[in-house]
Amino acid sequence: MSAAGEPPSEAELHAYVDDQLSAERRAEVEEWLRSHPAERARLDAYARQNRLIRELFPPVEGDGGLGSRLLRRLHRRAARWRLAASVLLLLTGFAAGYGTARLDSFARRPPPREVAVALDGIRAYRVYVSEVRHPVEVGADEEAHLVAWLSNRLGAPLRAPDLTASGYVLIGGRLLPDARGRPAAQFMYEDAAGRRITLYLSRDGDREGSSFRYWQRGEVAAFSWREEGLAFALVGPPERELLLRLARDVYAQYREPAPGGAG
């Protein structure tokens, strides 16, 4: 890489860590590092990173059936081809047309509600959580009015769950359009340190429940799920344990019978 005795370049220092130097140059770099303890420490840190990364993603054993699955399919395909080359030639045009149409319909099918609600909820979180003066449309001082209003607009009995057990206090909520242009609700909560989380809800045509799904992008994460005709997204900072605890709390409170049998 470079002449004997010369101080190593930055690239060579990395190559030293990754064991990509010739034995000869390696010895020279080692010698040079003896009189450069700061660089020595930096390279030691890099070597430690390498060890940790390898430990974090250990080697994978086997092919998980991928190879045999693939080869089986290929052999089947080859056999079929040999047997019926002429027929296939005729049919290829039809098959291609059919395949494209199907793929197309898959691509256009809207994502399930628990996916869409997570995306919408995260989007709304980004917009409103940073608001200092007007984070909510209706404050928690008018909680009963807020809940009644949003329930009315969504056409489903909502509630603003009590999350004080986890240190989060309701500051209010707002009505907003989801990606389909239908009304959605956002309740916002804050902890003592001023950190905010939101519960985003929209109607779900399907009454069937779903499992929890976890989403993360940059500094925002969400748990989303569907239950009893509503789609939920609990959105907040990317702290899984915290969000899971809150999501479970919300889930449990929505399963309790409605207070006062309101309708």
Added chain:
Amino acid sequence: MGFEDELERAIPHLRRYARALTRDLTRADDLVQDCLERALARRHLFRPGSPLKPWLFRIMHNIHVNELRARAARPAEVAFDPAAADASAAARAGERLALRDVARALDALSEEQRQVLLLVVLEDFTYREVAEVLGIPVGTVMSRLSRARETLRRALDGEGPRLRRVK
């Protein structure tokens, strides 16, 4: 060694890198499967005698980048195992703290820096091979590697500013 044998031999390596890239076992294997299918379909484009592994990684890299572009507007779903989430945080915290820190620090790197670092560290590719896999000059590989390692070092040793400031 024949093309198919070499391909099969590369699968565990592809899976490891795919797992590190996607952090999701299912998506990782989907990625490898797509890569294998594409590799077989393009088998005639492979120069016999040249190493197969970098060629395969390059195919997988391109599929991954295309997927990222398609999903760019969407947040990433993170594999979530309720049972694992229930395992007490404290139990994992102790000895696995360093690993979690590394995982978090890797997440905070740019996709480009992470790819370079993972290829170098996990698969022992030479810098030239990494350049070939990613389709970038060796100089760019070196600068990304250098920046990635410095960022990780600051994050792990608690030196300097935090990785990503909250806006």
